[in-house]
Amino acid sequence: MAEKIAFTINGQPRSVEVEPDMMLIDVIRDVLDLTGTKHGCDNATCGTCMVILNGRAVKSCNTVITKAAGAEITTVEGLAKGMELHPVQTAIAESGAVQCGFCTPGIVIELVAMLDSKPNASEQELANALNKHLCRCTGYEPIRDGALIAQKVVQERATAKA
Amino acid sequence: MEYKYVGKSYIRPDAISKVTGKAVYLDDIRLPGMLHAAVLRPQYAHAKILSIDTSEAEKCPGVVKVVTGKGCKFHYGDNIRDLVPMADEKVHYIGEPVAAVVADTPKHAKDALSKIQVSYDPLPVYIDARQAMSEDAVIIHEDMDQYWTLPTLKVVPGTNIANVYQVRKGRAADGFDEAEVVLEGEFNYPFGSCAAIEPHGSIVWFKEDKTIEVWSSSICPFIVRDDLANSYGVPASDVRVHIPDIGGCFGYKSDITVEQTIAWIASFVPGRPVKWVSSREEDFTSTLIGHGIRTQMKIGAKRDGKLVALQVKVLHSSGAYADTGVNVTMAATHNSTGPYEFDHCELTGYTVYTNTTPVGAFRGYGHQEVHLAIERMMDMLARKLKMDPFALRSKNYLHEGSVNALGEHMWKFNGDVAAAASRVQEVVFGHDKPKEDDTYFYGRGFAAVMKSPKGAPFSTKGCYMKMNTDGSVNINMGGAEVGQGLRTVVRQIAAEALKIAPEKVRVYTELDTQFSPYEWQTIGSMFTMQGGRAIVRAADKMIAVLKNTAAQVLKTDADYLEYDGEYVYLKADPYIKVAVTELARGYITEDGITIGDLAQAVSDARLPRYAAPDKNGQGPLGVTYTFGAQGAEIRIEKKTGKILVDHFASVFDVGQVINPLQIRGSVLGGVNIGIGAALYEEVIFDENGKITNPQYFQYHVPTYKEMPKQTIEFLETPDPIGAFGARGIGEHSVVGPAPAILNAIYDATGVDFCEIPVTPEKMKKALEALKEYA
């Protein structure tokens, strides 16, 4: 039975008709046409589908849509402000962390959620977060480099503001 | 050499679209009226199809059409035409398409699949070449002697052997007579999956105007185009294939994989585009897998370590269709010497039909499989000869003046394996290794590496170049960007050749057979080399156009002129000049008449003298080589048998580094794939031919925490073919990890492994056996 669900996505209130057994990823990609969120596996193992749901990075492929009712969602499309990229995006682009780019949206989202809630996350915490993401191209080192650069920028901005 | 733009790091032109989620991959494409397909796979890996009943499925919600292979009259393939788009009378492996549902949504298509009733008569299943080669084996392709093949291939009718490939240099029998020490070994590099994070997918649209339009996650749009044109009897110009961004390839999106199946399905709903995106499971079971290569090796040497004879038998479990595997067998066979010279070689490769997913390219293309053999054998031989393994290797490296197994002469510009080896020796073995403690064994291992490209005599890469009136340049090429960064390489090479800033060069984003120049396929680590040469040629031609126009403007001869990116000027008096911006569209004279040509150029480049080999396999099949060396420092946890790679070093002689950031990235990722193969990854078939681990949580791809520290360096002995001296590097880094790590395991524990992956369970078992023995 189709039902209506309302949430805010990338700052915009939306109300969509969904089947209650749909996964968040299906709504994001197929109903809302936000194709930046990727689908890389069948069993919630690859991390490409991450979005930020109420401040936490979650796998949209195993989040049932009903959990999104009333939620605040950010996808990779919602990070840049016009032409201005989020520091995580800039750092990941410049550190060599992007090859094929298929894992990239998930990793960017993970790091944004992490650094928003914990700008001083330890390297171990960053590793724990990034270990949830598979990347077949980069050997991970440039992702770590990008994460550390992004963290520095985020911290500097926080001090500049304070 | 110092260049202005080549040899410097620039960020990729596609980086921003990828971090913003705007890059378009196959599954992101939506077309008006698009339908969705789901494909039924068999319960048996080898069986006759007795009947298929689709009537219930046809009644399911949203279903538009149910398709079977009945009535399909054509086979396809580039090397051996043994492939069919959908099984008709028989299934040959567990991932084969048996039927398909086309529906309004992917979910409706999938839901209806279970309503299709198929009855089978099962046949014996062979998952290994040795079983399929046994005398009483059932024949997997009964009519294989009727398949069209390349004239160089040799089918053995009445067996499951799809091809026998032989390389003969000297006389192996004499060589072994001459030898004072003989060593034999057998090594297995099991099936693996490229497991790119983006699964395969295709969209095919048979249009009412009799054209066919295709989008696919493929690196060979022109093969897909020509193949479909051939199968459906339309001119190649009427098939248009688009390639969007690709989320990783590593080999298995080369050749034709899923496109013919989706085309077959779409041909039943003309007028509507049909999309299919593989699940992760199907990506394992039903696209292409890699390796499946067992290498039996015998080496004869003199007591002083001089290698004299090599006998190799490559047994390749090539899967249910051999079209894509046969060249992997060949590459494995002729590269099985590793970077060493043998006067006598008898190398034989068997491509064998098995009831497993067809094997195709996997980054490294036959090289890592046989390097596991030769590089383990070199360590074992050194032990037998009581020689230092580095000394044994250096005595035998291919170098200027030596002749490889194919009879090709080696030149200085082929690169310096000895120098690469000694650098790895320094960084991995130049310090004491930690002493065994309560928790760990420590070990170090080494492997030298040789990589030859895989091409075809006609394999060429085209380039279209045009200059705009502001002096900026657009370039279209046929090279598929799978993440390897070829767009950056195009930009930098073009900038260097045209003497303009890279920012003024805009590189294509998608491939489209209507607009892109021809390229066979983007494989074999050849784009930088061949594509780079094509760019330089196009640039030279375009500069010549500018000079010809300028000669008319400046009223002189073109050969008196020089070009510097901004102006064309008289060499003898540089004050006499005209700006390229005034020449790009032809030059408009004072009276308004335009003279000269549009500044544009078309070019291509292939490998020089690449040719079909003679009956002994002799002939230039490699043409260009890249050498290198790799080494590993590992730790083995005693309690669990877990192997940790602490440090991995790679040194390759690449001729010329184009982009330091990107080349490091390429090697970092390749080493990770090699480590995955050595320690974790194997596509496992049970005795019934079912894959028991077709998911990421079962098939262990290396994760963030498993990355080792890496030392990566390059030597630059310039190459005469590649642009600015550059050779390929795409695949090379995956070749050495397995033998280097297995050599390190021996160094740590005294256990000789001859097959991978060395999982903790296997390691632990070996350690326990060692204890019992002691």
Ligand code: FES
């Ligand atoms: S799609 Fe792989 S974790 Fe969600």
Ligand code: FES
């Ligand atoms: S960049 Fe390709 S999977 Fe990470």
